[in-house]
Amino acid sequence: MPLLELKNLRRAFYGLEVLRGVDFSVAAGGITGLIGPNGAGKTTLFNVVSGLVPPDGGSIRFDGREIAGAAPDVVSRAGLVRTFQVARGFPKLSVFQHLMLYGRDQPGESLWQAIMGTRAARDREAALAERAWETARFLRLDALIDNPATALSGGQKKLLEIGRALMAEPRLVLLDEPTAGVDPKARRAFWDEIHAYAAQGITVLVSTHYMDEAERCHEIAYIAYGELMARGTALEIIRQSGLIAFIATGPGADRLAVKLRDAPGVTAAAAFGATLHVCGPDREALKQAIEPYGHDPTIVWQEAAPTLEDIFIHLMGTARDNAPGA
Ligand SMILES: Nc1ncnc2c1ncn2[C@@H]1O[C@H](COP(=O)(O)OP(=O)(O)OP(=O)(O)O)[C@@H](O)[C@H]1O
Ligand SMILES: [Mg+2]
Known part of the structure; x- marks a missing residue:
């Protein structure tokens, strides 16, 4: 009980x-x-x-x-x-x-x-x-x-x-x-x-x-x-979310946040110091979104487990659709 x-x-x-x-x-x-x-x-x-x-x-x-x-x-x-x-x-x-x-x-x-x-x-x-x-x-x-x-x-x-x-x-x-x-x-x-x-x-x-x-x-x-x-x-909670995250490291990676934030397939892009977290529910869509920035040899992209904060921001975005008056 x-x-x-x-x-x-x-x-x-x-x-x-x-x-x-x-x-x-x-x-x-x-x-x-x-x-x-x-x-x-x-x-x-x-x-x-x-x-x-x-x-x-x-x-x-x-x-x-x-x-x-x-x-x-x-x-x-x-x-x-x-x-x-x-x-x-x-x-x-x-x-x-x-x-x-x-x-x-x-x-x-x-x-x-x-x-x-x-x-x-x-x-x-x-x-x-x-x-x-x-x-x-x-x-x-x-x-x-x-x-x-x-x-x-x-x-x-x-x-x-x-x-x-x-x-x-x-x-x-x-x-x-x-x-x-x-x-x-x-x-x-x-x-x-x-x-x-x-x-x-x-x-x-x-x-x-x-x-x-x-x-x-x-x-x-x-x-x-x-x-x-x-x-x-x-x-x-991280597993249930089904969220995919890519992390970019290298000079200027953090500055891509502004460019990627509104890209299709991306629900969140945020800089943490010199690294960048890009998240979305669909791996292929996410890959497409980051593709234009994947050719810079100084920036390393890696798929990683999303952090709880990534999930939190993601959930806040999806919850908005259920908001009263939304
Ligand atoms: N006494 C009250 N009269 C009118 N509205 C209220 C009252 N108490 C809370 N609310 C409304 O209820 C909603 C929820 O408020 P609540 O304080 O429970 O949120 P919270 O999750 O604790 O937020 P926070 O993380 O900012 O502390 C808000 O929209 C708030 O304006
Ligand atoms: Mg409170």
Whole structure:
């Protein structure tokens, strides 16, 4: 039985269908990456699943229980927490206070008991404080632990978002672009840690625009215009796409991108440094398109496996045909 199961999930805003009957499930364990263009409906999906926005129709089962339309605190108590694309929080609370707050099951009660000094409550607070420190250390926020949230940089606020979600010890965590604006070293550390959490049994659904991050997921789901369009491991998605790619290397190869972009049979041509990726669904058509540029002895053409980014751009092009009003 999947941990999270969405069936025919629908939501519209002002007549525009943002989720158009999404069928999607997440098995317990593992990391699923949710990718898709801006405006695809990823954040809306997270909002609906976490109870922030009610669905217009469809069902959301979490751990076998129907939670469609349930209030956010009911959903989070059931073990499903999420982070926000734009970091939220209480500006005056410190990093430590944020972490403690989200680690408590019943914020008021536990704090009250700690103040009143029952031994069990003091022990719980001490264990929680230890966990808050651990979380701050792994996010490299420990040096800032007493700073108010307003005094954090954009990337540090995102890290605090992640920390708060993890403090709740969720069974399923939805991370909405958790590493946007986070530097490469912190991004790497974050992904190492996400894998460690997954190994402990926390299920992760993470939206991202970074293809290197998508490749670090066990599975990828591609959503566009409110519909799930592809699903599988990075390798499966690359195979399913049927996309062919040619790579050109040599002086000036990158400059051919502009010439090839609109050629028949070419769905995408992009320069990566000094190399050029040219993609299309039909090998023969693609060969014809590049033929005029195949005689330059300084440029080497090679057929290669398309990258996930090639597929992503390709899918974005094909999804446009299904767009509302297209
Ligand atoms: N509260 C709202 N009121 C009206 N329209 C909304 C609302 N929330 C989202 N939308 C619309 O729903 C669509 C999907 O938005 P959503 O934020 O879910 O996209 P996304 O996939 O998260 O995009 P991004 O990658 O840019 O974060 C957009 O067209 C957006 O304008
Ligand atoms: Mg979003």
